[in-house]
Every structure is written in structure tokens, then in C-alpha cells.
Amino acid sequence: MSDLPGIVITGATGRMGQMLVKTVVQSGKARLVGAIEREGSEAIGQDIGTLCGLGPLGVLVESDPLPSFARAQAVIDFTAPAATLEFAALAAQARAVHVIGTTGMTEAEIEQLAPAALHAVIIRAGNMSLGVNLLTQLTKKVAAALDEDYDIEVIEAHHNQKVDAPSGTALMLGEAAAEGRGVSLKDVSDSGRDGITGARKRGDIGFSAIRGGDIVGEHDVMFAAMGERIILRHIASDRSVFARGALKAALWGQDKSPGQYDMIDVLGL
Ligand SMILES: NC(=O)c1ccc[n+]([C@@H]2O[C@H](COP(=O)([O-])OP(=O)(O)OC[C@H]3O[C@@H](n4cnc5c(N)ncnc54)[C@H](O)[C@@H]3O)[C@@H](O)[C@H]2O)c1
Numbered sequence: 001m002s003d004l005p006g007i008v009i010t011g012a013t014g015r016m017g018q019m020l021v022k023t024v025v026q027s028g029k030a031r032l033v034g035a036i037e038r039e040g041s042e043a044i045g046q047d048i049g050t051l052c053g054l055g056p057l058g059v060l061v062e063s064d065p066l067p068s069f070a071r072a073q074a075v076i077d078f079t080a081p082a083a084t085l086e087f088a089a090l091a092a093q094a095r096a097v098h099v100i101g102t103t104g105m106t107e108a109e110i111e112q113l114a115p116a117a118l119h120a121v122i123i124r125a126g127n128m129s130l131g132v133n134l135l136t137q138l139t140k141k142v143a144a145a146l147d148e149d150y151d152i153e154v155i156e157a158h159h160n161q162k163v164d165a166p167s168g169t170a171l172m173l174g175e176a177a178a179e180g181r182g183v184s185l186k187d188v189s190d191s192g193r194d195g196i197t198g199a200r201k202r203g204d205i206g207f208s209a210i211r212g213g214d215i216v217g218e219h220d221v222m223f224a225a226m227g228e229r230i231i232l233r234h235i236a237s238d239r240s241v242f243a244r245g246a247l248k249a250a251l252w253g254q255d256k257s258p259g260q261y262d263m264i265d266v267l268g269l
């Protein structure tokens, strides 16, 4: 048997799940050892390779994560917050690296990951692409260089099936801007403007979300002042950028001590 790390993909038939299956199988750096879907999914019992257009891989979609987690070195999870919390406990029991791409988790849900991180490596990021993680560093730097004469606005656009807003990426960029400014995002965040909102509050960091069609993911960080604007932009045109980042994280985590990490750690940025 190959000694390449065994990887389980949860939410394997989703938009990201299918891209992750292809990325892992075609990488030559890991083995696909499981594909998990929610109970009741029509995919249960079918070969995930066939479902993804790769031809049969001998990996059948299962709803019970336990057997496949037990033979895995990593679990890559782009599903939904409640599912991710369940997978975190089970991945920790199996001492498998848990790569979490799921967004829309509340602060309270994120705190619930702590017990699992005592026993296993958790790598979580609202965006796993190299480009966005680099953009967070640039955002922090620009925000630190400018004062509050520059209004910071994060504008994001995604496909019409996305269920959470602001996007995980927008929140990462907002956190980076707040950190650069030396403030807490909680104190200055302004999202969901509608109606008579009053004038913009100096120092706020604003968020706007567009949802439409098949947009993969686009983010602008705007620094708007009197007479000039600086715009930092990232456009993802293919989900493979997220999947490649997630696979990199799963491999990077193999020799790390239990704890919580992000893509800045993985990419060494
Ligand atoms: N971090 C990143 O780089 C990044 C990139 C893209 C998407 N995402 C996030 O990943 C998540 C999924 O996005 P998507 O576009 O693939 O969504 P999707 O709806 O296409 O796929 C989610 C899949 O998870 C499955 N699922 C839900 N609950 C489950 C459970 N309890 N057990 C097993 N499977 C379950 C669903 O059936 C579905 O197939 C979202 O939170 C999204 O924001 C993150």
C-alpha cells in the first residue's frame, strides 16, 4: 500500500467537494480514502470518481464518517457549520488533520473547535487561495499606513447559491484591515446598510455583498478618501485555487503539533 497520506473529503458532491476530489486524485501527493455526504443524499453508495466525471475510483460515498476517518491522515471539510463541528470531534478522535474551509461559523461555533484542537491539528481559513492570503497581508499594511481619512470598504461578489454574508474572505480582509489600524473589527464593522442609515461613521469598516449567477468569488478592499481611492482586488475564476490551498494545508499539517492554524501559517506569509 502507498504511504501517501489518506484524505477524506466531506461534502464530497458539493461544488467544492467535487473540486477537492479531483485535486486530491490528480495531485499524486495523497490518496483519496473516503467521500462523505449528508444522510439522505442520492449520492450515498455511488462511486465518487464516477460522480465527479473521473471514472470509478473504488471510493463509495458514505454518510457515516467514522470508518473513513479512522483510515485517514486528513479530512478536508467544506460543508456547513453544524456539520463541521461534528467532523471536528470525530477527526480529533482519529488524530486526523482537519482542514476547514466552511464559512459562516459564529464566534460561539468557532470557540467549540477548541477541545478538538487539543488532540489534533485544525487548519481553518475563510479562503484557502494563495492570492487572498497575500491580499490580507497587503490590506494590513495599507491600513496601517493610512489614517481614518481613508474609509475602508470591503465589497464581495459570489454565486447565487451562497448562503452566508459577509463572505469568509470579506471577514478575513476586514480583520486584516482592523488589525492594521490597531482596532477590533467587532467595534467598527458596518454591514447590511439599508434605509436611512445616517452618514458613514469615521473609522468604520464597511461590508457589501453581491450575489448573482456563477461568480466564483471576487473581493475588493477600497480605501476611499477625498480626491483619491486605492482598491486592492482579488478575483477567483476557478475553485481549484481553494482546493489546491486545502490540499497544501492537509499535507503541511501532517507533522505539526495539535492546535489551531490558518493559511498564513501554511503559506509562511
Ligand atoms: N475557505 C475557502 O477557501 C472556501 C472556498 C469555497 C467555498 N468555501 C465554503 O465551503 C462551504 C461549501 O461551499 P460549496 O460551494 O461547496 O457548497 P455546496 O452546497 O455546493 O456543498 C456543500 C456540501 O456539503 C454537504 N453537507 C452539508 N451538511 C453535511 C453533513 N452533515 N454531512 C456531510 N455532508 C454535508 C452538502 O450536501 C453539499 O454537498 C461554504 O461554507 C463555502 O463558503 C470556502
Ligand SMILES: O=C(O)C1=N[C@H](C(=O)O)CCC1
Pocket: 103, 126, 127, 158, 159, 162, 166, 167, 168, 169, 170, 216, 217
Ligand atoms: O463559494 C463560496 O461560498 C466561497 N466561499 C468562501 C468565502 O465565504 O469567502 C471563499 C470564496 C468562495
